[in-house]
Amino acid sequence: MDNNPLLNYSIFPPFSSIKINHVKEAVQKILTNCYNTVDQIVSEKRITWDTLYYPLMIAENELQRIWSPITHLNSVQHNLALRKVYEESLSFISEYRNWINQHDGLYKSYQSLQRGDSGQKLSVIQKKVLNNILHNFKLSGIYLSPQKKKIYAYITSRLSRLRSNYANNVFDATLGWSKLITEKKLLSGIPDHALEIARLTAQARGEKGWLFTLQYPSYSSVLFYCDTKELREELYWAFNTRASDQGPNSGKWDNTLVMDEILALRYELAKILGFRSYFEKSLSKRMVQSPKKVFNFLMNLSIQIRSSEYKEFLEIQNFSKKNSSCISLNPWDIAYYREKQKQYLFSIKNEELCCYFPEKTVLHGMFAVVNRIYGITIKERSNVETWHSDVRFFDIFDGEDRWMGGFYLDMYLRDDKREGAWMDELVGKMYRNDTISQKPIAYLTCNFNCSENQKSSCLLTHHDVMTLFHEFGHVLHHIMTRIDIPEISGVNGVPWDALELPSQLMEKFCWDPDVLQLISMHYRTKESLPGYIINNLLKIKTYQSSSYLLRQVIYGLFDLRIHHEYIPGEKRSALKIFNEVIKQVSTCHLSMDWDRFPNSFLHAFSDDYSAGYYSYLWADMLASNVWCRFQELGILNSKIGKLFLNDILALGGTIDLKKCLVKFCTQTMTVEPMLKYYGIPVSVDHSISI
Structure with missing residues (x-):
């Protein structure tokens, strides 16, 4: 030992x-x-x-x-x-x-x-x-009878195993399907760098041709760009039936019964503790304390957004008819024609744009941004042992060059790596009576598509850049804390529906012209991002934004309803509720009878956003209000940056966050800044404030 x-x-x-x-x-x-x-x-x-x-x-x-x-x-x-x-x-x-x-x-x-x-x-x-x-x-049921404590212990233990089973099924289903293409003409439209990665993926498995998987970077390269409709349809079908009773691996990693048991046990757990629903229980540690308030927040947002979403759908539909003689749109057509229309309207191709976002430049620029607004310095350390040769480690120093902590950076997609992007903590900041205090260490994990021979000059999409900034916001929240008791240090003890505030705030910097100049440089010519590309890129920020927001509303309402409206013995599956929400909210959502989105919705069934997915939109509302304050005084103004750092970011779970945010923003926070940020008309009849 x-x-x-x-x-x-x-x-x-x-x-x-x-x-x-x-x-x-x-x-x-x-x-x-x-x-x-x-x-x-x-x-x-x-x-x-x-x-x-x-x-x-x-x-x-x-x-x-x-x-x-x-x-x-x-x-x-x-x-x-x-x-x-x-x-x-x-x-x-x-x-x-x-x-x-207990x-x-x-x-x-x-x-x-x-x-x-x-x-x-x-x-x-x-x-x-x-x-x-x-x-x-x-x-945790400290007041329960001995018998109920045993039931509580069984339920929590069983739920822990079921959450893991759900995630494993999604992981296995994602890796359990692939498509080898041997005729290059079928891949027309897919960017060259994506084709090269698909070719190398096939080569690594001893195949000739181009291999596509259900890992999101590979899947999206087909769905967004491939001119072959049948191939888009096949990948869409495989991706949206993962871990279900449908699709190419129907029944093999089916999460249907897992979801049913999770919801049943969560309901039973809530009832034992005296709550009417699991959703009500989850709100006991959030800014929003009432399920009704969450429901009203999401429904009012949907009312604000629906007309804009319908208009966006008609624009895609008309564009597809006019430019491609597409008679009717299917779910696997929407993303494809959005990209086509985006190129048509704004003269921007992702492959061209990627050339201006080499990884090294983006990282250097991102570190320069936080140096200017927070006064911190970030330096790479080369002698830290990692779990893969691609992983790097960075130290963070405050304005007086004191070491605050550090983070591992794991950027690239691998077959043995779970999908998505996230920040997690190795350790938090903690005082000790007998030795040197512990500094916070974090993991920053992404899944960017980059082949082995591209890693020296890996090119990122603008969406990749936003993802990196987002997760880095969580890293800063964790490491820049002044609180040295782990219970309420960094991201701990913060209301869960505000946890995304620092990360969503960081995303917004990616759309500022000055920041875009800092984080971009053509990897060959070394030229900065041209003004005309910046102008067109800024227009993309609000392009089809209503569709994006309404999709988040749908996910939030679905998560709320399955956890708040659960009735034992009633045969209302998660899938049925999901389809009900779509019909209730969306004006033009396209779906197929075989679509099984709930079976791979990790946030609702396998992580801490269960019974709280609305948090993404709620935190976006908070971040949009904070962003307005930054805009008033200058995006890269160190005065406002350090005020946010010292009065909110660094104080973890020690503060009354609502009061501190109102004080910082100098006004009551409402949903209007978020709607304006996304270019959506604001209706005063449905104003929302905290």
């Missing part, structure tokens, strides 16, 4: 040394320490912050330090052997979580601390932590 790398590292995990047999051993050792720590602290007669919270904080941090690398490797180097040991260890951790969350002795100790003399002497931040802990105990 002394040689277990998970148990013997200081700051950075030795990823290349971690083996499958290390995982269970490390988890069990650390969990034993956690159990013993709880037993020890509840036996203490004198209850203070240092005898109660501090030792458990240290023990829980050790658990985070070994479990985070395992969880991360399960996402970025996924294989069946790791999956098995990960799920076994996850069950042990779930068992521990249930034990500690530990009467520990709960009473925290109550005693709050009520006692030492509790009155705690700092404001410590009192906030204490309130959060006691609230979490209540949400």
